Amino acid sequence: MEEQLKIDFEKLLENSNFSKKNVELKRKNFDNFIKKGFPNRREENWKFSDLNQIISKNIKNLSFYNDLSKPNKIDQSIFIDGLEHNKLVFVNGKIEKIEFDYEEKNKIEILDDLVLEKFNDVNNSLLFLNNAFVSNYFKLTVKKNYALQKPLIIYNITNKDLVSKNVNLKVDIMLEENSSLKLIEFSNDKSTTNFININYNFDLQKNSILKNYKIDNNSNSNIKYYFNNISQDTNSVSEIFLLSSGSEFIKNEINCNLNGIYASAFVNGVFMLNETKHHEIKTNINHLVENTKSYQLIKSVLDDTSKAVYQGKIFVDSKAQKTDGYQLSKAILLNDNTEFNAKPELEIYADDVKCSHGSSSGSLNEESIFYLMSRGLNYKEAKKLLINGFLLDVVEKITDSEIKNLIKNIMSLKQ
Amino acid sequence: MREKEITKLKDYKYGFTTDIENIRAPKGLNKEVIKFISKAKKEPKWMLDWRMKAYERFKNLKEPNWQKPKYPKIDYQDIYYYSAPKSTSENPKNLDELDPKLLETYKKLGIPLQEQQRLNGIAVDAVFDSVSVATTFKDKLNEVGVIFCPISEAIKKHPELVRKYLGSVIPLTDHYFATLNSAVFTDGSFVYIPPGVRCPMELSTYFRINASQTGQFERTLIIADKGSYVSYLEGCTAPMRDENQLHAANVELIALDDAEIKYSTVQNWYPGDEDGKGGIYNFVTKRGLCKGINSKISWTQVETGSAITWKYPSCILQGDNSIGEFYSIAITNNHQKADTGTKMIHLGKNTKSKIISKGISAGFSDMTYRGLVDISFKAKNSTNYTQCDSLLMGNKCGAHTIPYIKNKNPESNIAHEATTSKISEEQLYYCQQRGLNPEEAVGLIVNGFCKEVLQQLPMEFAVEAQKLVGISLEGSVG
Numbered sequence: 001m002e003e004q005l006k007i008d009f010e011k012l013l014e015n016s017n018f019s020k021k022n023v024e025l026k027r028k029n030f031d032n033f034i035k036k037g038f039p040n041r042r043e044e045n046w047k048f049s050d051l052n053q054i055i056s057k058n059i060k061n062l063s064f065y066n067d068l069s070k071p072n073k074i075d076q077s078i079f080i081d082g083l084e085h086n087k088l089v090f091v092n093g094k095i096e097k098i099e100f101d102y103e104e105k106n107k108i109e110i111l112d113d114l115v116l117e118k119f120n121d122v123n124n125s126l127l128f129l130n131n132a133f134v135s136n137y138f139k140l141t142v143k144k145n146y147a148l149q150k151p152l153i154i155y156n157i158t159n160k161d162l163v164s165k166n167v168n169l170k171v172d173i174m175l176e177e178n179s180s181l182k183l184i185e186f187s188n189d190k191s192t193t194n195f196i197n198i199n200y201n202f203d204l205q206k207n208s209i210l211k212n213y214k215i216d217n218n219s220n221s222n223i224k225y226y227f228n229n230i231s232q233d234t235n236s237v238s239e240i241f242l243l244s245s246g247s248e249f250i251k252n253e254i255n256c257n258l259n260g261i262y263a264s265a266f267v268n269g270v271f272m273l274n275e276t277k278h279h280e281i282k283t284n285i286n287h288l289v290e291n292t293k294s295y296q297l298i299k300s301v302l303d304d305t306s307k308a309v310y311q312g313k314i315f316v317d318s319k320a321q322k323t324d325g326y327q328l329s330k331a332i333l334l335n336d337n338t339e340f341n342a343k344p345e346l347e348i349y350a351d352d353v354k355c356s357h358g359s360s361s362g363s364l365n366e367e368s369i370f371y372l373m374s375r376g377l378n379y380k381e382a383k384k385l386l387i388n389g390f391l392l393d394v395v396e397k398i399t400d401s402e403i404k405n406l407i408k409n410i411m412s413l414k415q
Numbered sequence: 416m417r418e419k420e421i422t423k424l425k426d427y428k429y430g431f432t433t434d435i436e437n438i439r440a441p442k443g444l445n446k447e448v449i450k451f452i453s454k455a456k457k458e459p460k461w462m463l464d465w466r467m468k469a470y471e472r473f474k475n476l477k478e479p480n481w482q483k484p485k486y487p488k489i490d491y492q493d494i495y496y497y498s499a500p501k502s503t504s505e506n507p508k509n510l511d512e513l514d515p516k517l518l519e520t521y522k523k524l525g526i527p528l529q530e531q532q533r534l535n536g537i538a539v540d541a542v543f544d545s546v547s548v549a550t551t552f553k554d555k556l557n558e559v560g561v562i563f564c565p566i567s568e569a570i571k572k573h574p575e576l577v578r579k580y581l582g583s584v585i586p587l588t589d590h591y592f593a594t595l596n597s598a599v600f601t602d603g604s605f606v607y608i609p610p611g612v613r614c615p616m617e618l619s620t621y622f623r624i625n626a627s628q629t630g631q632f633e634r635t636l637i638i639a640d641k642g643s644y645v646s647y648l649e650g651c652t653a654p655m656r657d658e659n660q661l662h663a664a665n666v667e668l669i670a671l672d673d674a675e676i677k678y679s680t681v682q683n684w685y686p687g688d689e690d691g692k693g694g695i696y697n698f699v700t701k702r703g704l705c706k707g708i709n710s711k712i713s714w715t716q717v718e719t720g721s722a723i724t725w726k727y728p729s730c731i732l733q734g735d736n737s738i739g740e741f742y743s744i745a746i747t748n749n750h751q752k753a754d755t756g757t758k759m760i761h762l763g764k765n766t767k768s769k770i771i772s773k774g775i776s777a778g779f780s781d782m783t784y785r786g787l788v789d790i791s792f793k794a795k796n797s798t799n800y801t802q803c804d805s806l807l808m809g810n811k812c813g814a815h816t817i818p819y820i821k822n823k824n825p826e827s828n829i830a831h832e833a834t835t836s837k838i839s840e841e842q843l844y845y846c847q848q849r850g851l852n853p854e855e856a857v858g859l860i861v862n863g864f865c866k867e868v869l870q871q872l873p874m875e876f877a878v879e880a881q882k883l884v885g886i887s888l889e890g891s892v893g
Contacts, residue, residue, distance in 0.1 A: 346805075357833050
């Protein structure tokens with residue numbers, strides 16, 4: 001693998017015209033990645049999902065260089081119907097379409113050719129990989145006092161041409177004071193066995209509101225890693241909903257720093273897994289100042305030989321008095337060979353706080369099934385109804401009713 | 416102190432000897448020292464071989480460093496691995512020679528005078544000689560066939576039992592400190608309860624003859640044969656001063672079919688001074704194996720002492736229908752640090768486990784609950800309930816909860832709850848309004864917080880432990 005990495009990295013430098021400074025930065029990131037490699041279970045963060053093993057098991061001859069010079073065709077049929085929205089379309093990691101038809105042009109700013117400015121020494125080898133190979137990154141700024149009229153959907157599409165490649169993508173989103181954005185991230189993959197590594201950075205300034213819904217629903221054989229870094233200023237609100245269902249492997253990592261008082265973060269997630277899928281959500285909510293709030297609710301339904309992992313961490317700094325932190329994860333295991341692992345962690349250094357977490361896992365309640373069957377449902381219907389209700393609980397947390405209905409449709413949940 | 420040690424070494428210049436009065440093995444860890452320990456204990460060859468195997472393994476192990484409380488590097492070559500009990504001539508002659516602070520604590524705990532003397536190795540008046548008390552207990556135990564003796568005695572007298580069970584729960588190849596213990600352990604208790612016997616009294620190291628000195632590397636082995644029951648107490652509420660900094664004990668429990676073991680610990684070793692200087696490192700490996708069907712192991716611990724406590728009393732629920740329980744109170748004050756919790760490993764069908772952990776941190780201390788609940792795919796119909804609550808006093812301390820929950824079985828149920836909070840102003844106000852001073856009020860509230868666990872302790876222990884909880888938090892209010 002190391003050989004391939006080196007060849008592909010040189011190829012990337014050859015075919016792009018990065019500045020000298022930029023090449024240096026990339027090389028530094030690249031060297032760091034080479035040193036650390038793909039994370040394995042010896043790292044605490046990857047204890048339950050050994051990425052190194054997963055990649056070598058699922059992907060043959062992984063290569064790292066993508067030719068982004070040729071445009072890709074966009075399959076219009078995958079666009080979401082019945083919801084007016086702005087579009088950003090990435091195909092195989094290349095931006096193909098920017099469409100903000102519903103918005104005032106001077107209220108948003110879009111840059112698509114940014115390059116790395118400085119070196120960030122983080123304890124995350126996949127970010128090094130991303131920084132080394134991403135060609136240029138994308139930045140969206142929502143200007144002061146502007147709320148987007150319609151939701152923005154980021155389509156992350158991969159097509160059949162993409163096989164056993166590593167795709168890296170970096171998107172920065174900045175919400176200035178009093179602005180708000182509804183963002184849906186929708187993946188559609190027709191490609192096979194790729195490793196997709198996406199890094200989002202959100203900067204939420206005073207009083208801004210971010211609603212972020214990530215939908216991964218199409219069955220595919222890709223391995224994905226999302227790193228979402230959210231930094232929140234005073235009074236800002238972030239709401240994240242994850243539907244984790246389609247890909248062979250996904251790890252959604254959310255690192256949220258609550259830097260301003262009254263900032264609040266909500267993370268809700270659903271795992272709906274079958275076959276050999278293995279998904280993970282890892283959250284790090286850092287309460288750094290007074291009067292901040294966080295809420296996490298993760299529910300999973302596992303079938304066949306699937307495996308779900310939830311690692312949630314609430315950190316409370318000694319300055320962060322009056323913190324309110326809550327975490328709940330529940331899992332239903334439908335099959336003998338499924339596995340659910342949880343590590344809900346609290347790290348608290350302030351005394352006047354309210355922090356709690358709960359976690360439970362088990363099978364469907366036989367009594368409830370019996371109750372429904374005695375009212376005329378067959379076993380399958382009864383089971384379906386119970387699962388429906390179990391998951392609906394999370395979806396109901398979505399505050400935007402239009403998007404809530406859309407997600408209910410996608411998950412085929414009934415009210 | 417250093418000079419004293421050196422003179423002692425000088426006295427001892429004729430190489431290894433079996434005369435163990437007042438002697439120490441030379442400093443450091445090597446084959447010769449292990450041979451010396453084995454010889455001093457008059458052990459058979461198989462025991463020495465066993466120790467050697469552990470030592471060979473130990474050489475290849477690395478010290479773990481994933482724990483939360485970091486500590487300065489320990490020089491394992493700078494430790495005495497064997498020292499015979501001190502002669503009584505060095506002990507204080509009467510209570511007036513003791514640290515008045517210590518006496519004050521005894522008074523608060525309500526420890527009787529002769530017991531205070533005993534704790535400090537003062538020669539006790541013949542009338543109160545606890546040895547005679549212990550002998551009457553011994554007779555009673557012999558009557559029902561319970562074996563309760565130092566492990567070194569058991570190695571000689573009951574080799575078949577020791578060979579069968581020693582290392583069967585904590586193998587030689589276990590982690591760093593457990594393996595170190597296997598190589599150099601010096602003493603500890605051995606308990607065997609024959610089939611169908613309900614041990615007529617609470618067993619305690621306290622009543623064991625020759626147990627005046629707590630060993631640095633203790634090894635305890637308790638075997639409850641089919642259908643038997645035993646309750647074992649370790650430690651005591653009185654503050655224990657000890658010159659050894661590192662304590663790495665191993666405790667193995669084995670419960671066969673229908674047997675039950677209840678193991679209670681009250682640990683109050685020297686925690687270091689108010690600035691966090693000194694204090695004991697308590698790195699203990701405790702593990703119980705529910706080997707037979709319907710067996711039960713229950714751990715109860717009250718941890719108030721030690722500079723660093725790092726231990727996870729665990730249960731391996733191998734037998735069908737077996738039950739594991741863990742009740743814990745951990746209190747840290749000043750600069751104390753604790754990383755404690757439990758592991759419940761469900762292997763058999765219909766196994767049940769329950770974890771209740773209460774952590775209280777005050778001052779500059781740091782408390783971590785770390786626990787594992789692992790339900791294997793074979794453990795059908797098993798259940799676990801975990802509750803860990805933390806209480807913080809002040810914003811200089813920390814309280815952390817790190818549970819690992821692994822479920823591979825759809826027919827099992829796991830529930831986990833944790834909360835972190837502080838003592839509410841209203842509660843304090845209410846208590847103070849009724850005439851309690853702030854310290855008493857905190858003591859009362861904390862005792863209520865811990866009640867669930869304190870109830871699990873044997874009667875005599877529970878009363879003292881309750882007072883201990885209050886005392887441990889002294890100086891943390893206001």
